[in-house]
Each structure stands twice: as structure tokens, then as C-alpha cells.
Amino acid sequence: MKFIVSSSALLKQLQSINGVVTNNPVVPILENFLFEIEDGKLTITASDLETSMITELPVEARETGRIAAPARILLDTLKNLPDQPVTFTLDEETYTIEIASSNGRYKLAGENATDFPRVPVVKGSAPIELPSSSLSRAINKTIFAVSTDELRPAMTGILVQLADSQITFVATDGHRLLRYRRSDVGAGQTANLIIPRKAFNLLKGALPSEATPVKVEFNNSNAFFNFNQMRLVCRLIDERYPDYENVIPVSNPNRLIISRADFLNSVKRISIYSNKTTHQVRLRLAGSELTVSAEDLDFSNEANEKLPCQYDGEDMEIGFNARFLAEMLSNIDSEEITLELSTPNRAGLLMPTTADDNESILMLVMPVMLNNYV
Numbered sequence: 001m002k003f004i005v006s007s008s009a010l011l012k013q014l015q016s017i018n019g020v021v022t023n024n025p026v027v028p029i030l031e032n033f034l035f036e037i038e039d040g041k042l043t044i045t046a047s048d049l050e051t052s053m054i055t056e057l058p059v060e061a062r063e064t065g066r067i068a069a070p071a072r073i074l075l076d077t078l079k080n081l082p083d084q085p086v087t088f089t090l091d092e093e094t095y096t097i098e099i100a101s102s103n104g105r106y107k108l109a110g111e112n113a114t115d116f117p118r119v120p121v122v123k124g125s126a127p128i129e130l131p132s133s134s135l136s137r138a139i140n141k142t143i144f145a146v147s148t149d150e151l152r153p154a155m156t157g158i159l160v161q162l163a164d165s166q167i168t169f170v171a172t173d174g175h176r177l178l179r180y181r182r183s184d185v186g187a188g189q190t191a192n193l194i195i196p197r198k199a200f201n202l203l204k205g206a207l208p209s210e211a212t213p214v215k216v217e218f219n220n221s222n223a224f225f226n227f228n229q230m231r232l233v234c235r236l237i238d239e240r241y242p243d244y245e246n247v248i249p250v251s252n253p254n255r256l257i258i259s260r261a262d263f264l265n266s267v268k269r270i271s272i273y274s275n276k277t278t279h280q281v282r283l284r285l286a287g288s289e290l291t292v293s294a295e296d297l298d299f300s301n302e303a304n305e306k307l308p309c310q311y312d313g314e315d316m317e318i319g320f321n322a323r324f325l326a327e328m329l330s331n332i333d334s335e336e337i338t339l340e341l342s343t344p345n346r347a348g349l350l351m352p353t354t355a356d357d358n359e360s361i362l363m364l365v366m367p368v369m370l371n372n373y374v
Helices: 007-020 071-079 132-145 197-206 260-271 322-330
Strands: 002-006 032-038 041-047 051-058 065-070 085-091 096-100 105-109 128-131 157-162 167-172 176-182 191-196 213-218 222-227 230-235 254-259 280-286 289-296 301-308 310-312 316-321 336-341 348-352 359-365
Touching (some): 002 007, 007 041, 007 051, 007 071, 007 085, 032 071, 051 197, 065 071, 065 105, 071 105, 128 132, 132 197, 132 213, 157 197, 191 197, 191 230, 197 230, 254 260, 254 301, 260 280, 260 289, 260 301, 260 322, 280 322, 322 359
Antiparallel strands (some): 002 085, 041 051, 051 230, 085 096, 096 105, 157 167, 157 191, 167 176, 176 359, 254 310, 280 289, 280 316, 336 348, 348 359
16 A cells, blocks of 8 residues: 655644654554545544544545554654655555655554554534634643642643533642633533643644634543544543632732732742742732742842832731742733732732633632741
8 A cells, every 4th residue: 555645744744643642652552653544635643542633634545544653763754854755655464664755765664553542433412613712822821730640630630611601711739720711602501521631732732823613522531622634532531620619719808900020020030039949939018019028048048029019908928839920920911910819828819900801810829828037
């Protein structure tokens, strides 16, 4: 079986799905791409059993056939070839793959395509359509707060709550919580899905920059994303997500409004002087002034800065992890941010002061117990 394809076109498609392939998979066959030729079209699948990505591109072929091709050696070969038509000759009996370019021949050992796991299919689900820009933005605004603690599997994914007139994305690692809600996209149905971090990371990398509709379908065990010539199928995390709404404090009488860039840069500078274990920075709020300070008692390092702000509330001091605070501030777009606080031992709420009409961003960060060094 033969087919001819542009080396750069094939390389681009393989690179878009290569993130699924792991170095030491559970099943050795998963170190391969599955190649399937039918009707002049090459369908390529990569899988790690939990997540699968499928892409397709037109090729010159008269026959049909299937083979598993080793991912790493194939990618390395194509990366080092100039853009040109290459001819693949596949032997489905010996599972050998021969690549012929304008000035060379490369022979590699493939595997039996029947050993490659089947990709799940969706049945009976009503599809939802999302703009790629909205989905990409939702992932970017939440994925950095996803937990890496495998002992709490629900928190290693992003909760997607579908409702008739809105979609909500939630991520938390126990120290901070992100809630991103869009009211311009309705699902027309209600459901809660927990999408694994890896699947959304792969999706984020594959989503096109130009406006493209993304079709989303799901069943009890899997979610399916379909756009352009690309499909992603991932197994849902079958766990109960924490009741995050109960964690968000309702009464926050102390309200700070400050320039996001000034606050972020100050936190970054002051954190250099913070304790390397706790990364603690202290915020002192009084009148129309915010004092950001830190001290590392082990090395006698300390720093403080005063920033102008609008503050409505009682004078207070509260401590936060500088890394969490900086990461959250970096993921807000507005020029000014609002920080709502109640007491020094309760979570603070961070949000853009001016937000898009169709989106709502709420960031919750837990305080750090202050050292009594003042």
C-alpha cells in the first residue's frame, strides 16, 4: 500500500496530536500513531487510553489500509526533511514502513494496527457549539489553578457546568479557586463534566487562532471535541467535584480597587524578599494606601512598598502566597482589579473591576497565617 503526501503538511498534523503520546505508555503500541488510509484521506490517531486525538489530511492514494507507525522516529525524520512530496510504502504483513524522499530512503518498523485501542464514539448526545475563542479563553483563565494532587482526582480536572443560558468553568487546588462564566453561550441542557487537565492542555494547543466553531458532545464516560479536521476524545473524571459555591464568601465589607499592573509588579518585587517556603507577602490596608511587605527571618531579608489605592473598609492586615497572587493577577486583563476581603483568616476575592458583558471572572485565594514579626 502506498500514499504520497507533503512532508510539511504531514509533520504539522503529527505535531498537533503528538502531545497525547507518552514516553512510557501502559501499552507499548501507544508509542505509535495509527495510520488509516481510505478514499484518498489519511486519518492519524494518537492515544494514551484516557485521551485520543484524531486528525486527517488528503493524500494521493489508490488503496486502503491500516498500520501503526512509531511516533518519535517518524517525527524526527519529517522534522529534518525539507518540504517535499514523500512516498510512504506500507507492508501490512511485515508491518514495515518505507519513506522515499527526493534524495533518500528510510525504513522503519511499524506494528499491527489491530492492536491499537479503539477510540470511543458518542451516541445520542445533543451537540453544543462553542466559538474556539471562548473555549480557549475559558481554558486559559482556569487551567493554571488545577490541582496536581492525584489523591484528589476530581480537582485534577476542570469542572464544566452546562446550563440553558450559560457555561461555567471551575478549577481549584485547595489554595485558590477560579470560576469563569460565559453568558453568551448556552448549552440548552444541564450537566456537570470534569475534563482532565491533560485533555484541556492539548485542546488549548490545538485550537486555531482564527474564529472556528467547536462542536462538543458527551456521554456518561467521555467528552468529544470536534473542529476543522481535528477531534479530541477524553475520558471524564468520574468523581464528585467539591461544592465550590459554599467556599465563596458572600459578605465582604472591605473593598480594595487598585491598578493591576502596579499591584502585580509590587508583589513580584516584594516576593524576592519573602520566605522561600511560604512565599508569604503581607498586605496592610489603611486609608487610601496599600503597604505590601515581606520578611525572611532566616536570612534577615525584608522589603516593603506603598501603593496608592481606593479602599473602603476597616484597616486590616492579611497574608497571601505571593506566587498564587502573582499568577492570578497575571491572568486578569483589566487595568484595575477589585480585591474583596472580610477578615484576615477568610478567603479574598479577586476580580477585574471592569469586565466583558458576557463573561464573569472570580478568583478566590486563601490567606496565609501571618508571622507576628511587627
